[in-house]
Each structure stands twice: as structure tokens, then as C-alpha cells.
Amino acid sequence: xxxxxxxxxxxxxxxxxxxxxxxxxxxxxxxxxxxxxxxxxxxxxxxxxxxxxxxxxxxxxxxxxxxxxxxxxxxxxxxxxxxxxxxxxxxxxxxxxxxxxxxxxxxx
Amino acid sequence: xxxxxxxxxxxxxxxxxxxxxxxxxxxxxxxxxxxxxxxxxxxxxxxxxxxxxxxxxxxxxxxxxxxxxxxxxxxxxxxxxxxxxxxxxxxxxxxxxxxxxxxxxxxxxxxxxxxxxxxxxxxxxxxxxxxxxxxxxxxxxxxxxxxxxxxxxxxxxxxxxxxxxxxxxxxxxxxxxxxx
Numbered sequence: 001x002x003x004x005x006x007x008x009x010x011x012x013x014x015x016x017x018x019x020x021x022x023x024x025x026x027x028x029x030x031x032x033x034x035x036x037x038x039x040x041x042x043x044x045x046x047x048x049x050x051x052x053x054x055x056x057x058x059x060x061x062x063x064x065x066x067x068x069x070x071x072x073x074x075x076x077x078x079x080x081x082x083x084x085x086x087x088x089x090x091x092x093x094x095x096x097x098x099x100x101x102x103x104x105x106x107x108x
Numbered sequence: 109x110x111x112x113x114x115x116x117x118x119x120x121x122x123x124x125x126x127x128x129x130x131x132x133x134x135x136x137x138x139x140x141x142x143x144x145x146x147x148x149x150x151x152x153x154x155x156x157x158x159x160x161x162x163x164x165x166x167x168x169x170x171x172x173x174x175x176x177x178x179x180x181x182x183x184x185x186x187x188x189x190x191x192x193x194x195x196x197x198x199x200x201x202x203x204x205x206x207x208x209x210x211x212x213x214x215x216x217x218x219x220x221x222x223x224x225x226x227x228x229x230x231x232x233x234x235x236x237x238x239x240x241x242x243x244x245x246x247x248x249x250x251x252x253x254x255x256x257x258x259x260x261x262x263x264x265x266x267x268x269x270x271x272x273x274x275x276x277x278x279x280x281x282x283x284x285x286x287x288x
Contacts, residue, residue: 004274007281008249015230017250020223021145027155028141032133035162036126042163 053099110135116174125169133162136179140186146246147190147239148197149211149231151220157193161186176260183261191239211235233283237276244269245276 110131118128140161145154164185172181215221215228223231234242244262247253255266262269 004277007277011230011249011277011280015227017252018227019142019250020221020227021142021151022220022222023141023151024220028138031137031155031158032130035133035159036130038159038163039129039166042167 110178112178115178116172119169119172129166129169132165132178132182136182137162139179140182143183143246143251144186144190146231146234146250147187147243148193149215149235150218153193153197157186157189160193161189164189180257180260184263187243187261191243194239229284229287230280233280233287234276236283237279241272241276241279244272245280248273 115128115131118124119132137158141154141158144157144161145151148154148157161182165182168185172178176184209232211232212225212228215223215231216225221228234245237245240262244258247258247261248255255269258264258269259266264272
């Protein structure tokens with residue numbers, strides 16, 4: 001232990017522990033404004049992503065109900081599998097389950 | 109010095125959050141900057157890491173449970189951000205490994221470093237330490253932080269931190285013996 005203390009003292013005597021780094025003029029005066037700007041930018045991006053997901057989900061629901069209606073009206077000879085239509089519509093929308101889950105969680 | 113209880117209450121209130129966060133940035137930007145700067149060395153890198161630190165803190169405000177002090181929480185984010193920055197940088201380049209005098213020359217040419225060759229040598233010696241040991245050494249040697257506070261920031265036991273600091277001191281002394 002004392003050996004370490006001696007070594008620490010040797011380092012301190014030779015180099016000290018002063019700060020020799022400097023920053024550009026006004027750096028700390030301007031920094032808070034820059035951070036708040038970046039936070040605002042991130043917020044705006046998240047808002048756009050939320051609205052895009054909401055629009056896509058609405059599109060999916062409308063598209064699916066339109067498809068189901070047209071199947072009924074055509075009175076197809078075979079029984080249409082509604083679940084398959086919903087799954088296909090979600091597949092074509094290119095939204096993965098994680099994004100839907102994130103959106104629904106944040107919407108709460 | 110800010111009133112912790114008041115600022116935490118303001119941060120939880122969405123209508124006052126931005127103003128309170130601005131106060132937080134003003135209060136802690138310098139102390140966090142110097143800690144980050146000693147780890148990442150250049151001003152540009154320190155600026156990036158400091159911005160990321162506050163953005164991470166902003167995004168995690170809802171998860172802040174006030175079990176630790178705000179300063180401890182911010183220090184923890186800053187150190188984690190610095191260490192992952194160094195990890196990424198190490199993967200993309202081996203310049204930072206400190207195997208030659210690259211860092212010393214870089215520091216002496218840096219307009220935002222006013223130390224002489226002796227001080228640059230110390231930073232070069234610190235730079236050859238493993239990342240976590242480097243953080244422990246900086247907190248103890250330059251900021252004279254208590255092991256108890258350091259333990260909360262680093263999430264490591266006091267015993268392990270003492271051992272880490274002693275290893276760091278030993279390695280730095282060995283470095284000088286080899287380079288003098």
C-alpha cells in the first residue's frame with residue numbers, strides 16, 4: 001500500500017494534476033443552446049415517425065375493410081379467409097411487429 | 109449549486125421540463141466536459157460525447173427514479189458514453205492504443221492543449237491503460253473523487269476501485285521507467 005502511495009506521490013510531484021485542456025471561446029456559453037436544438041430536432045423526428053406509423057396503420061385498416069367488402073360483394077365461390085387478408089395487408093405495408101408494438105405502447 | 113429536490117420535481121412536470129433541463133445543462137456541462145475530455149482527449153470528440161450524454165439523459169428522464177443524485181446519474185451516463193465511444197474508435201483505428209508517441213505529438217499540436225511535453229507524457233501514459241482503469245484513475249487523480257462516490261457512478265465495489273487505481277498507478281510508473 002505504501003509503495004503505491006509513494007508512486008502516486010512521485011507522479012503528483014512530477015506532473016501535478018492541473019487541467020491543461022482548453023476549449024474554444026464561448027464554448028460553454030453556446031453549448032446549452034446547441035443541445036436544446038438537437039433535442040428539439042430529435043423530438044420532431046419522433047413525431048414524424050409516430051404520424052407515419054399512424055397513417056400506415058389507418059391505411060391498413062381501410063385497405064383491409066375495402067378488400068373484405070369487395071370479396072363479399074363478388075360472392076366468391078370459395079370461402080374467403082379474412083385473417084389471411086389482414087396478414088397480407090400488414091405484410092405489404094412493410095411495418096414490422098416491433099414498430100407496431102412501439103407505436104401502440106407510446107400511444108398509451 | 110442547484111436545489112436537487114426542486115429540479116427533480118420540475119423535470120417530472122412536463123410543462124417545466126425544458127426549463128429545468130436547461131438549468132441542469134448549465135450546471136453540469138463543465139464538470140462533465142472535463143471528465144469526458146480526459147478520456148477522449150480531443151475537443152471535437154469531447155463535444156460529441158457531451159452532447160450525446162445530455163440527449164441520452166433527456167430521453168431517459170422518465171426512467172430517472174431519483175434513487176441517486178442527479179450528478180451521479182449524469183456522471184454515469186457520461187462515463188458510459190465515453191467508454192463506448194472509445195470502444196468504437198478502437199475498433200475503427202488503433203491510433204488510440206498508445207503504443208507510440210502519436211498521442212504526445214497530437215497533444216502538442218492541439219491548439220486546445222496548453223501543457224508541455226511532460227504533461228503530454230502523463231496523458232500518454234494514462235492513455236495506455238484499459239478504458240475502465242483510465243476512467244478510475246482520472247476520477248481519483250484529477251478530480252480527487254472519493255471512492256464512495258466513484259462506486260455509485262461506476263457501479264463497482266470500493267475494493268475493486270482501489271485495486272484498479274493501484275494497478276493504474278503501477279502501470280503509469282512502469283511506463284515512465286520505460287520511456288525516460
